Structure formats: structure tokens, C-alpha cells
Amino acid sequence: MSSQALTQSLYVFVLAGFVGFLVITRVPSLLHTPLMSATNAISAISLVGSLVAAGSGRNPTATLLGFVAVASATVNVVGGFLITDRMLKMFRKKPSEMPAPKGPGK
Amino acid sequence: MTRDLFIQASYLASSVLFILGLRSLTHPDSARRGMHLAALGMLLAVIGTLLHREIIDYRWILGGLALGSLVGYPMGMWVPMTAMPQRIAISHMFGALAATLVGVAEFVTLANGADVGHAQMAALGFEVLFGSLTITGSLIAFLKLQGILPGLPLTFRGQNVMSVALFASGAGLLAWLVANPAQPVAFHAMLFVGLGFGISLVLPIGGADMPVVISLLNSYAGLASAATGFAIGNNVLVIAGALDGASGFILSVVMSRAMNRSFGNVLFGAFGTPQTGSAASTAGLTVHAVSPEDAAVQIAYAHKVIVVPGYGLAVSQAQHQLRELAALVEKNGGEVTYAIHPVAGRMPGHMNVLLAEADVPYDRLREMEDVNPQFESADVVLVIGANDVVNPAAKHDPKSPIYGMPILDVEQAKHVLVLKRSMNPGFAGIDNQLFYMPQTSILFGDAKASLQKLITEVRQA
Numbered sequence: 058m059s060s061q062a063l064t065q066s067l068y069v070f071v072l073a074g075f076v077g078f079l080v081i082t083r084v085p086s087l088l089h090t091p092l093m094s095a096t097n098a099i100s101a102i103s104l105v106g107s108l109v110a111a112g113s114g115r116n117p118t119a120t121l122l123g124f125v126a127v128a129s130a131t132v133n134v135v136g137g138f139l140i141t142d143r144m145l146k147m148f149r150k151k152p153s154e155m156p157a158p159k160g161p162g163k
Numbered sequence: 164m165t166r167d168l169f170i171q172a173s174y175l176a177s178s179v180l181f182i183l184g185l186r187s188l189t190h191p192d193s194a195r196r197g198m199h200l201a202a203l204g205m206l207l208a209v210i211g212t213l214l215h216r217e218i219i220d221y222r223w224i225l226g227g228l229a230l231g232s233l234v235g236y237p238m239g240m241w242v243p244m245t246a247m248p249q250r251i252a253i254s255h256m257f258g259a260l261a262a263t264l265v266g267v268a269e270f271v272t273l274a275n276g277a278d279v280g281h282a283q284m285a286a287l288g289f290e291v292l293f294g295s296l297t298i299t300g301s302l303i304a305f306l307k308l309q310g311i312l313p314g315l316p317l318t319f320r321g322q323n324v325m326s327v328a329l330f331a332s333g334a335g336l337l338a339w340l341v342a343n344p345a346q347p348v349a350f351h352a353m354l355f356v357g358l359g360f361g362i363s364l365v366l367p368i369g370g371a372d373m374p375v376v377i378s379l380l381n382s383y384a385g386l387a388s389a390a391t392g393f394a395i396g397n398n399v400l401v402i403a404g405a406l407d408g409a410s411g412f413i414l415s416v417v418m419s420r421a422m423n424r425s426f427g428n429v430l431f432g433a434f435g436t437p438q439t440g441s442a443a444s445t446a447g448l449t450v451h452a453v454s455p456e457d458a459a460v461q462i463a464y465a466h467k468v469i470v471v472p473g474y475g476l477a478v479s480q481a482q483h484q485l486r487e488l489a490a491l492v493e494k495n496g497g498e499v500t501y502a503i504h505p506v507a508g509r510m511p512g513h514m515n516v517l518l519a520e521a522d523v524p525y526d527r528l529r530e531m532e533d534v535n536p537q538f539e540s541a542d543v544v545l546v547i548g549a550n551d552v553v554n555p556a557a558k559h560d561p562k563s564p565i566y567g568m569p570i571l572d573v574e575q576a577k578h579v580l581v582l583k584r585s586m587n588p589g590f591a592g593i594d595n596q597l598f599y600m601p602q603t604s605i606l607f608g609d610a611k612a613s614l615q616k617l618i619t620e621v622r623q624a
Binding site: 059060062066069073074077078080081082083084085086087089091093094098099100101102103104105106107108109110112114115116118119120121124125126127128131132133134138139140142143144145146147148149150151 | 184217227236257260262283381388393511515519
């Protein structure tokens with residue numbers, strides 16, 4: 058990697074961080090837990106790097122490390138998106154069709 | 164050429180979808196749909212990568228994907244909402260582990276550093292250093308939140324010195340490696356120093372400070388991912404990592420403000436130093452204990468009830484009972500809202516999730532700034548398992564350890580009903596003057612049992 062590539066990545070990093078700042082400051086504290094699980098799932102994009110490490114057959118050590126990395130990142134991709142969806146599903150405006158409190162009402 | 168173009172296009176599309184997904188989280192109505200877009204983005208990026216020319220062997224990839232899915236599915240579908248903080252902590256560990264291992268694999272592949280340039284070494288170094296400290300730090304946070312390690316701060320003599328020494332040697336090794344990359348021993352030493360630093364960073368932190376720790380580890384995991392992007396020259400990793408890093412950073416700031424800690428205090432990991440302030444004594448004052456019958460009379464026909472849920476509510480799993488009681492009050496024509504302090508749970512926004520799970524509509528959940536002017540006109544404020552976040556000493560008593568912490572202005576309400584297990588002080592170990600005020604009554608007992616009694620009594624009222 059040349060220092061020119063480093064500079065380009067730095068551009069992307071700073072601008073993306075800026076976008077992230079603007080977007081995330083607008084997320085209400087109501088949704089901060091789903092926000093964290095969502096960003097966690099998204100940053101499991103390191104799966105992309107893990108796939109290359111596990112599949113390029115360059116040397117056995119890299120393949121093994123890549124395999125563990127693929128598994129770890131996949132845990133976050135699968136688990137992260139599922140749990141975020143599970144949480145967001147619960148945020149409703151109206152009390153839903155949950156069974157009414159048992160027993161005789163007033 | 165077309166193939167490379169397609170791969171790059173898939174990365175660009177997934178970056179855009181990630182940002183759109185996060186933007187959708189500004190409102191609960193759009194959030195779910197937006198996150199589906201983000202998941203689609205992830206799928207696109209994976210498909211694009213699988214077409215990569217360098218990938219020649221798919222066996223280990225398929226094995227890893229299968230194993231990860233097998234572990235990830237239960238972690239997504241079966242983990243209860245109360246366990247969300249430890250669930251998130253352990254996923255920070257998995258994220259950091261992936262980033263770190265990619266970094267080590269890259270180093271090993273590039274002739275143990277001999278083929279690594281200075282700039283790339285800087286990226287790899289940050290990746291491995293941030294990654295390794297996040298691995299162990301998140302693991303310790305998980306063990307504490309899960310109750311496997313004691314939640315109390317674990318400290319020993321010279322701990323701070325050790326932390327600083329580890330931090331300095333990690334930074335020193337990184338600088339040395341950047342100057343001279345072909346040193347596998349130094350590289351692996353840096354990895355272990357990072358692992359050690361993660362432990363010494365989180366071990367001294369108590370349970371009540373966990374919201375800050377989890378947010379900070381979130382940020383570090385994101386930075387490790389971004390550094391991976393730098394090291395392997397992949398912009399989608401840089402973007403996703405920057406988003407995650409920014410998010411964790413913002414949440415850390417929000418949490419540290421809500422807990423009245425300076426951000427410098429947070430950054431350097433010096434949390435939870437036990438304070439032995441001599442706050443105004445409440446000795447000699449008496450509390451007004453109340454029976455479930457009398458408490459029910461207060462609530463049953465109140466017009467405006469504000470509930471202040473604290474971690475104690477979650478501990479006794481009483482969210483559903485609370486919702487049931489609120490339904491009864493609403494049936495009598497009352498209005499029930501919920502005042503959520505930013506640190507009401509063990510992680511940012513935790514209490515909102517717990518109440519949403521108990522089917523409380525989200526438009527009844529109020530943030531601290533919005534609800535504070537409302538307490539004055541409330542008939543009854545119901546405080547359940549919350550202590551420090553309603554302690555007026557934070558406003559009036561400069562000697563109190565929590566002085567300056569933003570709190571819910573519960574003491575301005577006409578009546579305050581506190582559901583409390585005993586008179587033991589809260590996490591910060593501070594006595595609470597609210598409990599001794601004339602308008603406060605206390606219903607002692609487990610939150611769930613007390614709420615159940617209140618439900619029965621209100622039904623009969």
C-alpha cells in the first residue's frame with residue numbers, strides 16, 4: 058500500500074465519519090440499543106476481508122485464521138441483523154393484539 | 164475487468180445502503196425497513212467478494228459461514244431482551260476478533276512483514292492493537308454483565324501503573340514496527356500487549372458504568388474494522404468502520420454526560436473510582452412506608468401518572484406487570500407516560516427496548532429533557548427500582564458524589580410512590596433524600612410482587 062492509497066483511504070474515512078456523525082446524532086435515545094446492534098452488524102463487514110483471507114490459499118496459517126475470522130464475522134452479520142430486526146419489531150405506536158390482562162376487569 | 168467493476172459496484176451499493184439503513188433509525192416507523200436495506204447491502208458485499216479473483220478455494224469459506232450462522236442464529240433469535248448488554252458486549256468481541264485475525268493473516272502472508280510497507284504497517288498495527296484490546300475488553304465486559312465475574316470494580320495495587328505501561332509499550336511497539344515492519348516477534352508481542360491492555364482496562368470498571376464501556380468498545384470495534392479497510396485497501400470496510408466508530412463515540416459521549424463523567428475521564432478508562440464523599444446525612448429522618456391498599460388509592464384515579472423505571476425493574480422482570488397496571492390506570496381515564504433516564508439500563512437505550520417488549524407504545528416513552536417540565540403537573544410519580552437518577556442531591560448538594568449529574572425532577576411532583584426492595588442505597592452507594600421528603604411514600608418489596616399487589620388493589624378500587 059502506497060502512501061497515496063493511505064491518503065485516499067483517509068479521505069474516505071474522514072468523510073464517512075462525518076456522515077456517520079450527522080446521521081447518528083439524529084437517532085433518538087429511544088433507539089440507541091438497536092442502533093448499537095445495527096452498527097455492530099454493519100461493522101461485521103470485515104467479513105469481506107476474512108473471506109479473501111480464508112479463500113485465497115496463500116498459506117495454511119492465513120487460511121486457518123481466515124476461517125475463524127469468517128465464522129466470527131458471520132456470527133455478527135447473522136445474529137446482529139436478526140436481533141436488530143427483533144427489537145425494531147417491538148417498537149409500536151399502539152398497544153398491539155397482546156392478550157388483555159387476565160381476570161375480571163374493573 | 165468487468166468482474167472487478169462489478170465487485171467495486173457492489174461495495175459502493177452496500178456503503179450507500181448502510182448509510183440509508185442507519186438514517187432510517189431516526190424514526191421507529193422507518194427503522195425496520197431501513198435495516199432490511201442494510202442487510203441487503205451486506206449480502207451484496209459478500210456476493211461481490213466471493214467473485215474476487217484471489218479466492219480459489221471455497222471450502223474454508225463455506226465452513227466458516229456455516230459455523231458462524233449456526234452460532235449467530237441463536238444469538239439473534241433466542242437471547243432475551245434483558246440480556247441485551249452482555250449480548251452486545253460479546254458481539255463486539257466477535258467483530259474485533261475477525262478484524263484482528265484478518266490483520267494477522269495479512270501480516271503472515273506478506274512474508275511476516277518483509278513485504279509490508281510503512282503505511283500499511285501503520286494500518287495493520289492500529290487494526291491489531293485496537294482489535295486485540297477490544298477482544299479481551301469485550302470479553303471481560305461480557306463476563307461481568309453475565310455475572311460470571313463480579314460486577315464490582317476489581318482493582319489491585321499498581322493497576323493504573325500497569326495499564327499505562329501496557330498502553331505505552333503497545334504504542335511503542337507500533338511505532339517501532341511502522342519504522343521497521345519485518346519484525347514478527349514485535350508484531351506478536353504487540354498483539355499480546357493489546358490483549359493484556361483490554362483486560363486491565365475493563366476489569367476495574369463497575370457494573371453501573373457499563374453503558375459507557377459498551378459504547379466505547381463499540382467505537383473501538385468499529386475503528387478496528389476501519390483499520391482493516393486501510394490495511395487491505397477496501398473502502399467499504401473503511402466506511403462501515405467509520406460509521407460504527409462514530410456511533411460508538413457519540414453514544415459514549417451521551418452516556419458519560421448522563422453519568423456526569425468528563426469525556427477525558429472516559430477516554431483514559433479511569434472510570435468508577437469509588438468516591439467516599441460525605442453527602443448531607445439523612446440520619447434521623449424517617450421514611451413514610453405505605454401499604455399496597457393506600458398506594459393503590461393514590462394511583463387508581465390519578466389523571467397524570469409518570470413512571471420512572473430503573474434497572475431494578477428489569478432485574479425483577481416486572482415490565483409486563485407495569486404495563487398491566489398502566490392499562491388499568493388508563494381505563495380509569497388517567498394518562499400514563501414513562502420517563503426514561505439515559506442510563507436507566509445497562510446500555511444506551513436498554514430500558515426503551517425492555518418496555519417496548521412489554522408492549523408499551525413507544526410514544527409514551529419520554530426522554531429526560533422532554534419529561535422534566537412535566538413532573539410539576541403529575542399527580543403521582545411511580546419510581547420503580549431507580550435511585551441515583553432521581554436523587555435531588557445531584558442538584559442541591561455539591562458534596563454528593565453524583566453532584567452535577569442530570570436527573571429526573573421527580574421531587575417536584577405532588578405525590579411520589581417509590582417501589583423499593585429495602586433502604587439499601589443504589590449503585591453509587593449514596594443515600595437519597597427523595598425518599599425522606601413529605602410527598603414520598605415507599606412501598607417495600609420486590610418490584611414484581613409489589614406491582615402485582617397494586618394491580619389487584621387497583622382493580623378493586
